[in-house]
Amino acid sequence: MMKMVPFAIQQSEQDGVYTLKLSGELDLSVVPQLQKSLQHVLERTDVALSLHLGGLTYIDSTGIGIIVSILKARDAINAPFYVQEIPSSIRRLFDLTGLSGYLKEGTEAQG
């Protein structure tokens, strides 16, 4: 059965890594909420930004667009950005759109 999990963001900072754990459905309706959460950390060069996607049940092109914009913003200031725990249904969309080729994944966040 398909479960409707509401979108949620959990934020934490530890040992130089700022982590955003996303869960539920990341679509057009929650884009402003995610953008707001990112606002204060996107430009920080003193931490690595890590996005955990393990709890995501769905993503659309606007969600993928946000990840592209994070990638661009972090690269532009030469600050680390990592993505972790990509669910298989979401990885398929990352592969299809070509996003996978630009993402740094997994435990490299500790590196």
Next chain:
Amino acid sequence: MKAIGLQIPAQAEYIDVARSCLYGVAVKLGFTFEDIEDMKVALSEACNNAVLHGGAEGQEVIDISFQPGDGVLVISVTNNGPSFLYETAKHDSLPLQGQDSSELRVGGLGIYLMEALMDEVSVQSLEGSTEVRLLKYKS
């Protein structure tokens, strides 16, 4: 199975209802999990377009119909509002490409995903309304 219709307000927070309804219809028709995921994304992208490029937010509606055929499901998404230049958008619709992230575009992936995930996509723009038809064969 007969056709099923659904009308939602043309606002982002109702698109998940369209996905839930599609899930129910597609399970009843015996589509695979992967096909259902593909259709969920494509339907949502069609709704996104209607919300983003349709008429004044808050007043318009999106009409969705699920039309089952022999081993096939046709999903029609119609909204009022200015006709959307689909052919132009389709022409510009490509996966991400560039030497590094600074060359990547933000946005514009919705139509690309619809095309990639469905077997057929067609758009009819009439004066004052746009209909997107998404077709998926059972695998």
